[in-house]
Amino acid sequence: xxxxxxxxxxxxxxxxxxxxxxxxxxxxxxxxxxxxxxxxxxxxxxxxxxxxxxxxxxxxxxxxxxxxxxxxxxxxxxxxxxxxxxxxxxxxxxxxxxxxxxxxxxxxxxxxxxxxxxxxxxxxxxxxxxxxxxxxxxxxxxxxxxxxxxxxxxxxxxxxxxxxxxxxxxxxxxxxxxxxxxxxxxxxxxxxxxxxxxxxxxxxxxxxxxxxxxxxxxxxxxxxxxxxxxxxxxxxxxxxxxxxxxxxxxxxxxxxxxxxxxxxxxxxxxxxxxxxxxxxxxxxxxxxxxxxxxxxxxxxxxxxxxxxxxxxxxxxxxxxxxxx
Amino acid sequence: xxxxxxxxxxxxxxxxxxxxxxxxxxxxxxxxxxxxxxxxxxxxxxxxxxxxxxxxxxxxxxxxxxxxxxxxxxxxxxxxxxxxxxxxxxxxxxxxxxxxxxxxxxxxxxxxxxxxxxxxxxxxxxxxxxxxxxxxxxxxxxxxxxxxxxxxxxxxxxxxxxxxxxxxxxxxxxxxxxxxxxxxxxxxxxxxxxxxxxxxxxxxxxxxxxxxxxxxxxxxxxxxxxxxxxxxxxxxxxxxxxxxxxxxxxxxxxxxxxxxxxxxxxxxxxxxxxxxxxxxxxxxxxxxxxxxxxxxxxxxxxxxxxxxxxxxxxxxxxxxxxxxxxxxxxxxxx
Amino acid sequence: xxxxxxxxxxxxxxxxxxxxxxxxxxxxxxxxxxxxxxxxxxxxxxxxxxxxxxxxxxxxxxxxxxxxxxxxxxxxxxxxxxxxxxxxxxxxxxxxxxxxxxxxxxxxxxxxxxxxxxxxxxxxxxxxxxxxxxxxxxxxxxxxxxxxxxxxxxxxxxxxxxxxxxxxxxxxxxxxxxxxxxxxxxxxxxxxxxxxxxxxxxxxxxxxxxxxxxxxxxxxxxxxxxxxxxxxxxxxxxxxxxxxxxxxxxxxxxxxxxxxxxxxxxxx
Numbered sequence: 052x053x054x055x056x057x058x059x060x061x062x063x064x065x066x067x068x069x070x071x072x073x074x075x076x077x078x079x080x081x082x083x084x085x086x087x088x089x090x091x092x093x094x095x096x097x098x099x100x101x102x103x104x105x106x107x108x109x110x111x112x113x114x115x116x117x118x119x120x121x122x123x124x125x126x127x128x129x130x131x132x133x134x135x136x137x138x139x140x141x142x143x144x145x146x147x148x149x150x151x152x153x154x155x156x157x158x159x160x161x162x163x164x165x166x167x168x169x170x171x172x173x174x175x176x177x178x179x180x181x182x183x184x185x186x187x188x189x190x191x192x193x194x195x196x197x198x199x200x201x202x203x204x205x206x207x208x209x210x211x212x213x214x215x216x217x218x219x220x221x222x223x224x225x226x227x228x229x230x231x232x233x234x235x236x237x238x239x240x241x242x243x244x245x246x247x248x249x250x251x252x253x254x255x256x257x258x259x260x261x262x263x264x265x266x267x268x269x270x271x272x273x274x275x276x277x278x279x280x281x282x283x284x285x286x287x288x289x290x291x292x293x294x295x296x297x298x299x300x301x302x303x304x305x306x307x308x309x310x311x312x313x314x315x316x317x318x319x320x321x322x323x324x325x326x327x328x329x330x331x332x333x334x335x336x337x338x339x340x341x342x343x344x345x346x347x348x349x350x351x352x353x354x355x356x357x358x359x360x361x362x363x364x365x366x367x368x369x370x371x372x373x374x375x
Numbered sequence: 376x377x378x379x380x381x382x383x384x385x386x387x388x389x390x391x392x393x394x395x396x397x398x399x400x401x402x403x404x405x406x407x408x409x410x411x412x413x414x415x416x417x418x419x420x421x422x423x424x425x426x427x428x429x430x431x432x433x434x435x436x437x438x439x440x441x442x443x444x445x446x447x448x449x450x451x452x453x454x455x456x457x458x459x460x461x462x463x464x465x466x467x468x469x470x471x472x473x474x475x476x477x478x479x480x481x482x483x484x485x486x487x488x489x490x491x492x493x494x495x496x497x498x499x500x501x502x503x504x505x506x507x508x509x510x511x512x513x514x515x516x517x518x519x520x521x522x523x524x525x526x527x528x529x530x531x532x533x534x535x536x537x538x539x540x541x542x543x544x545x546x547x548x549x550x551x552x553x554x555x556x557x558x559x560x561x562x563x564x565x566x567x568x569x570x571x572x573x574x575x576x577x578x579x580x581x582x583x584x585x586x587x588x589x590x591x592x593x594x595x596x597x598x599x600x601x602x603x604x605x606x607x608x609x610x611x612x613x614x615x616x617x618x619x620x621x622x623x624x625x626x627x628x629x630x631x632x633x634x635x636x637x638x639x640x641x642x643x644x645x646x647x648x649x650x651x652x653x654x655x656x657x658x659x660x661x662x663x664x665x666x667x668x669x670x671x672x673x674x675x676x677x678x679x680x681x682x683x684x685x686x687x688x689x690x691x692x693x694x695x696x697x698x699x700x701x702x703x704x705x706x707x708x709x
Numbered sequence: 710x711x712x713x714x715x716x717x718x719x720x721x722x723x724x725x726x727x728x729x730x731x732x733x734x735x736x737x738x739x740x741x742x743x744x745x746x747x748x749x750x751x752x753x754x755x756x757x758x759x760x761x762x763x764x765x766x767x768x769x770x771x772x773x774x775x776x777x778x779x780x781x782x783x784x785x786x787x788x789x790x791x792x793x794x795x796x797x798x799x800x801x802x803x804x805x806x807x808x809x810x811x812x813x814x815x816x817x818x819x820x821x822x823x824x825x826x827x828x829x830x831x832x833x834x835x836x837x838x839x840x841x842x843x844x845x846x847x848x849x850x851x852x853x854x855x856x857x858x859x860x861x862x863x864x865x866x867x868x869x870x871x872x873x874x875x876x877x878x879x880x881x882x883x884x885x886x887x888x889x890x891x892x893x894x895x896x897x898x899x900x901x902x903x904x905x906x907x908x909x910x911x912x913x914x915x916x917x918x919x920x921x922x923x924x925x926x927x928x929x930x931x932x933x934x935x936x937x938x939x940x941x942x943x944x945x946x947x948x949x950x951x952x953x954x955x956x957x958x959x960x961x962x963x964x965x966x967x968x969x970x971x972x973x974x975x976x977x
Binding site: 131136180181190192193194196197198199200201203204205207208211212226301302345348350351353354357358361362364365368369 | 526531544694
């Protein structure tokens with residue numbers, strides 16, 4: 052409970068900082084006035100049209116990445132699993148990139164659909180290629196690495212052929228950036244997230260049984276195949292929505308569930324919401340660091356999370372060196 | 376026919392295929408040049424447009440493909456032998472990414488330096504990456520298992536890739552230079568660049584061929600090699616130095632062409648058997664053949680679009696990696 | 710043979726690809742008794758137990774649970790009536806004993822049902838019976854092999870099934886831990902009327918603890934019945950290809966087999 056409060060408080064603080072800090076600093080008091088509808092026009096515009104959607108998008112994207120990672124780690128029974136490492140985010144990014152580059156000014160609604168299709172195809176490929184003997188998690192990870200490389204090659208292929216300016220814009224999005232945040236993106240993402248997130252939270256207990264392994268889950272009376280398929284579907288939906296909104300923000304799906312387990316034990320009922328909160332805090336912090344570290348230049352949040360996340364992953368690998 | 380004779384025949388066949396595709400690659404492109412023109416450009420250069428294209432575009436491109444293809448493939452073969460790991464290759468273990476980062480750093484710090492400077496940066500980057508990945512991936516019980524090494528390589532690549540992107544965001548001038556290079560391309564290398572880098576690659580290849588017996592012994596695994604009286608530390612270090620020379624040099628030349636180092640040695644093993652005395656020369660010929668042939672094919676099929684050959688390699692190589700991961704995990708735990 | 714078997718198989722066949730592991734097998738598991746499955750490696754003991762617990766589907770024939778076809782019973786209901794301790798169970802990293810045991814309540818809980826007193830009581834009982842109360846909050850990966858095996862037994866006990874299937878529950882355990890598990894199974898049969906079916910490697914242990922033996926060879930039942938009626942030198946030779954002497958145990962009169970050395974074989 053204590054940890055929950057601390058986490059919530061740090062999200063609030065980061066959120067506040069994210070709205071207040073920038074090229075044009077805005078005092079907290081001024082923000083309050085803006086929210087009450089009494090701020091001056093410039094501050095109102097900056098807060099309402101730029102910083103607020105960006106901060107909210109960061110929270111939603113982080114929550115989505117954290118939840119997706121928690122589901123992946125439970126279903127794959129491997130704490131090193133993550134939609135990014137499995138290539139699911141890469142598949143989503145490739146599909147979205149095709150839409151961005153090949154269709155002139157695509158509507159915001161189309162991106163999540165394409166990303167979802169890409170994520171689902173990758174998930175299905177992992178399922179088909181790696182699932183024959185139950186869940187050999189190392190095979191799943193290796194196949195995921197291969198699919199990720201394939202998606203990367205696809206991205207390179209599209210980038211090499213596409214119109215240069217579109218490709219350049221797409222590349223900032225690909226690197227995992229929140230700079231394009233607007234209310235439309237926020238709305239689309241929120242709508243996409245509601246159903247799968249609520250569904251997975253309600254079925255958290257099924258996730259716990261799945262982590263025991265296919266045989267044990269079956270012995271306990273679970274219908275293993277439909278359950279894990281539904282969980283993977285939800286994971287693909289959630290990850291795809293996050294990728295469509297903010298590109299590839301790596302390693303949050305790995306770190307957030309780890310923090311959540313540190314704080315709240317192993318039960319998915321606790322891990323899922325805590326992972327969502329941790330993810331939100333991480334992306335808010337990464338975006339803030341990216342904006343401030345080399346100001347006035349804007350470092351995409353995805354680069355910040357990777358620079359922090361990759362060493363973290365190496366540490367995990369090191370600590371699990373006898374197991375993997 | 377004895378195995379020795381048949382293996383020699385295989386190497387001869389590879390060499391012939393390489394020569395044919397090299398000749399073909401000189402003739403295809405936006406402007407098709409007949410073989411006579413190519414020959415004439417070599418023996419009797421007349422300064423005409425065709426001869427200029429042959430001398431300044433096609434020959435350097437061919438040379439870059441030959442050297443880089445051989446270098447990546449042989450580096451992969453050595454890595455697979457030394458780590459006893461079927462998934463090892465300079466691309467997957469992050470060595471290419473390390474070399475690439477070092478070059479990008481060098482480019483943005485001292486722009487306009489000579490190719491001879493960049494190649495040393497690439498060596499340093501490749502060596503650092505190799506050390507980090509091996510340290511992280513070989514810790515713990517079971518030593519350097521394929522899974523641990525592959526994961527360590529993947530995260531190092533992600534980390535280094537992010538650093539590279541971060542640098543490029545602030546240095547648009549370098550971005551322009553690096554954009555196509557970073558996918559792996561044999562296009563637009565000047566003869567001077569190639570001449571500055573080629574000696575390192577050739578030294579690496581010569582070293583690999585000279586030491587192929589030691590590498591074959593290393594491939595039996597540390598217990599057997601030690602039991603046979605091999606000085607493991609010395610020969611592993613020598614093998615690592617050759618890998619750094621080959622992969623670093625090749626990255627400096629063409630950028631990271633991934634997956635050549637993975638699938639060429641496996642293909643070689645299928646053809647000539649499990650003896651690295653044969654796998655290494657077969658990989659050298661096969662790697663050069665695959666890169667030169669694919670580059671020529673891309674130019675022939677899509678003449679108006681210059682597709683980096685690195686993309687084609689990844690599109691062939693990644694499914695192969697998946698296949699390998701599947702078949703290896705089916706048989707025994709990695 | 711009791712007229713009302715708890716579990717039975719009728720013409721059950723199970724094959725992996727083209728090879729039949731079990732072919733047209735019939736058997737009855739007597740209700741409320743300790744049944745041991747014995748037979749050499751590869752005789753189909755594990756496969757049979759997995760089929761009885763729905764972990765393995767049949768290629769033909771059927772399994773009857775209380776006279777009803779198992780295939781027509783929903784997975785949760787079946788899991789409330791049949792529990793299995795299978796080989797090679799592994800728990801996720803960091804999971805504690807009590808967390809594992811609580812998962813055993815899965816088939817008893819409705820989709821949104823809350824954790825209730827019956828769940829709590831079942832887990833407490835399972836921990837008590839397996840003497841794991843003191844270790845309840847320890848992560849499984851910090852326990853010894855015997856303790857971990859007991860934790861998985863506790864999970865199955867928390868499932869509160871009338872039928873308990875144990876696939877080689879004593880393998881890899883040292884003697885005291887082997888006896889712990891067998892004693893626990895025996896006590897469940899005596900005190901609660903549980904039906905236990907255990908695949909057991911050691912014929913002497915099987916004969917000692919079980920009231921009913923089912924002898925398997927090459928995926929078929931060779932014979933079944935009380936140990937003292939069916940364990941004979943001829944059976945041991947037929948099933949295990951081992952020459953042995955069978956004597957009544959000085960403790961309880963049950964059959965005790967003593968394999969013969971080569972010299973003794975040549976003498977006889």
